[in-house]
Amino acid sequence: MKIYQVDAFSHELFKGNPAAVLVSKTWLADDLMQNIALENNLSETAFVKMIDAENFEIRWFTPTTEVDFCGHATLASSFVLFKDYTEAKTIQFHVKNLGIFTVQQQQDGKICMNFPIRAAQQVEDYPDILRQALTKPFKNVYINAQAYIVEYESVQDVLDEQPNLELLKQLGQLRTAITAQSSVDVAITASANTQYDCVSRYFAPAMGIAEDPVTGSIHTAIAPLWAEKLQQTELVAYQASARGGVLYCKILPNDRIEISGYAQLYLQGEIMI
Numbered sequence: 001m002k003i004y005q006v007d008a009f010s011h012e013l014f015k016g017n018p019a020a021v022l023v024s025k026t027w028l029a030d031d032l033m034q035n036i037a038l039e040n041n042l043s044e045t046a047f048v049k050m051i052d053a054e055n056f057e058i059r060w061f062t063p064t065t066e067v068d069f070c071g072h073a074t075l076a077s078s079f080v081l082f083k084d085y086t087e088a089k090t091i092q093f094h095v096k097n098l099g100i101f102t103v104q105q106q107q108d109g110k111i112c113m114n115f116p117i118r119a120a121q122q123v124e125d126y127p128d129i130l131r132q133a134l135t136k137p138f139k140n141v142y143i144n145a146q147a148y149i150v151e152y153e154s155v156q157d158v159l160d161e162q163p164n165l166e167l168l169k170q171l172g173q174l175r176t177a178i179t180a181q182s183s184v185d186v187a188i189t190a191s192a193n194t195q196y197d198c199v200s201r202y203f204a205p206a207m208g209i210a211e212d213p214v215t216g217s218i219h220t221a222i223a224p225l226w227a228e229k230l231q232q233t234e235l236v237a238y239q240a241s242a243r244g245g246v247l248y249c250k251i252l253p254n255d256r257i258e259i260s261g262y263a264q265l266y267l268q269g270e271i272m273i
Helices: 030-040 071-085 128-133 155-160 165-169 219-230
Strands: 002-008 017-024 044-052 055-061 090-095 099-105 111-116 138-143 147-152 175-181 198-204 209-211 234-239 245-252 256-261 263-270
Touching: 002 071, 017 030, 017 071, 030 044, 030 055, 044 071, 055 071, 071 090, 071 099, 071 111, 071 263, 128 165, 147 155, 147 219, 155 175, 155 198, 175 219, 198 219, 219 234, 219 245, 219 256
Parallel strands: 017 044, 055 090, 147 175, 198 234
Antiparallel strands: 002 017, 002 263, 044 055, 090 099, 099 111, 111 256, 138 147, 175 198, 198 209, 234 245, 245 256
């Protein structure tokens, strides 16, 4: 069976977030998909089931569990489908509990994904363990179905944070994102000419992911937060992991968001199942 590994949210190899992608006409057994994800040992492995040339179902697995949504592995899957499985330039993923994700590929290769906004609400009451696990001062805490989102005072604090992952693990299925408004006085590399609107990092130790390199799904909450604060409908977001990645975000009508990025193929091979 063919397997692909794609670096998502990056123009170049060894940046962005790697995801494995497998495409089939029928679902593999759940335990087999979980074992493949464990063997791959990437933050996510995506399994895609073909319906027709423009419609697909998709599921995502970390090394330890199935998750309900993964942005970077959706980008990686779209890249693979546009490369080898369809002539269409617009496709749809049919996603359990989240409806339809429409994805388009532009002429320059950028892949634009239409997702539901998963809005975060500010909370005053949050677990003490969250404050204990984070070492930098923060301004506000928000929560959505996926994670706590913690607003920091500065980008430098986001970059310097070294959280206690064992404590964060105790938050269970709720993961942790940290974010700050970008500023010109902090150099984050990637491109000296690029101005980022926000900078974030993302931790999911209970899901088998210490720090996720680039997380499309959490930007369905982070980007709307900053869009409201900055009074903008389009933002460029940078995820400041060791690998780093850039997400182009646009707020759309009807509680939707477009998250776009580039991808690079790292490997293509066969797995013996």
